Amino acid sequence: xxxxxxxxxxxxxxxxxxxxxxxxxxxxxxxxxxxxxxxxxxxxxxxxxxxxxxxxxxxxxxxxxxxxxxxxxxxxxxxxxxxxxxxxxxxxxxxxxxxxxxxxxxxxxxxxxxxxxxxxxxxxxxxxxxxxxxxxxxxxxxxxxxxxxxxxxxxxxxxxxxxxxxxxxxxxxxxxxxxxxxxxxxxxxxxxxxxxxxxxxxxxxxxxxxxxxxxxxxxxxxxxxxxxxxxxxxxxx
Numbered sequence: 001x002x003x004x005x006x007x008x009x010x011x012x013x014x015x016x017x018x019x020x021x022x023x024x025x026x027x028x029x030x031x032x033x034x035x036x037x038x039x040x041x042x043x044x045x046x047x048x049x050x051x052x053x054x055x056x057x058x059x060x061x062x063x064x065x066x067x068x069x070x071x072x073x074x075x076x077x078x079x080x081x082x083x084x085x086x087x088x089x090x091x092x093x094x095x096x097x098x099x100x101x102x103x104x105x106x107x108x109x110x111x112x113x114x115x116x117x118x119x120x121x122x123x124x125x126x127x128x129x130x131x132x133x134x135x136x137x138x139x140x141x142x143x144x145x146x147x148x149x150x151x152x153x154x155x156x157x158x159x160x161x162x163x164x165x166x167x168x169x170x171x172x173x174x175x176x177x178x179x180x181x182x183x184x185x186x187x188x189x190x191x192x193x194x195x196x197x198x199x200x201x202x203x204x205x206x207x208x209x210x211x212x213x214x215x216x217x218x219x220x221x222x223x224x225x226x227x228x229x230x231x232x233x234x235x236x237x
Contacts, residue, residue, distance in 0.1 A: 004045045005065045010034050012057035021176040022052035025073045026080055041069040042076060080177070099123050099137045120162035128170035128179050131186070138190035141166040145183065145212050146198040147205045154234030161198055161228070172207030179208065183215035187223070195225045201237055205229075 008019075008028075015033040020026075027042035028035050028049060035057070037043060045068065050058050099122065123137040128145070144165040151157040151169075168186075170179055186192070197212050199205035209227055216225060229237040 001065065001067055002062060003065055003067070004060050004062050005040060005043050006037060006045070006047065006049060007059050007061040008035050008037060009057045009059070012055045013053075014055050014057075016054065018052040018054065019049035019058060021174060022049045023176075024048060026077050027073075039072075040065040041067065042073050044068045044073075077178075118158075120158040120164075121167060122162075123166055126167055126169050128168050128182055129175060129177070131168055131182075133182070133185045134189045137166055138186065138192065140191050140193055142194045142196070143168065143186075143192050144196045144198065145170075145208065147171060147200050147208050149200050149205075150198045150230055150234075153200065153230050153232060157198075157234075161196065165196065170208060172211065173204040179211040180214040180218065183212055184218045187215055187219040187221055192221070192223060195223050197225070197227045199227070199229055201229050201231055 006027075013034045015030055015035065017030050017035070019035050020028040020030055025042050025044055027038055027044075029038045030036070043065075045060075047058075047060060050060075123135070125131055142165045144161055144167045146161070146167060146169050148169040148171050150161075154160065168183075172179065187195075195212060195216065197209050199208050213225070216223060231237055
């Protein structure tokens with residue numbers, strides 16, 4: 001059928017991936033450093049990707065293309081989310097899971113002056129996408145799932161929310177995936193004691209809260225859940 005569909009200029013594309021993150025249908029992928037339309041029937045022709053492209057590499061064209069297939073898109077997105085949820089961490093050393101001991105609460109060993117505010121981070125990695133489903137530090141843990149902006153908005157975030165908790169962070173708008181399956185797997189596989197979610201007041205952060213609520217429901221566990229919203233100035237709302 002003749003219809004409007006996106007066209008990507010490979011010469012202009014810088015491979016930033018913002019278009020792929022903006023596409024709710026998963027129609028765009030990054031292949032060999034360039035954005036590509038994966039399948040015609042994944043593209044709904046609405047163009048959410050156009051304003052996301054900083055290089056002006058995406059435009060509409062009218063041509064013969066397969067009609068938009070919503071069922072195929074849903075299957076594709078479920079498959080992609082499942083693969084992301086169960087993907088092994090990347091091979092870089094920084095993604096290897098390990099616990100962190102409580103920080104030394106003393107003086108700076110070089111200057112012998114009082115040290116800076118201490119980190120309350122108790123494990124690595126912290127990104128939801130990189131976190132293992134099972135790890136010793138999840139045992140009997142109070143789990144904090146936070147939008148990554150929260151720690152920058154609130155200067156006392158470590159002491160107020162991270163202390164005594166295992167922390168996982170993410171941004172549903174930038175990652176462009178549904179965290180619910182990964183979080184649900186973590187809750188099911190470990191003896192988590194409680195859940196806390198911190199998010200910014202902006203609407204896009206609602207995706208993180210929704211994912212955690214769905215994860216808890218699908219896990220079949222009855223755990224206490226606390227949700228805290230922060231303003232742009234870090235105030236608890």
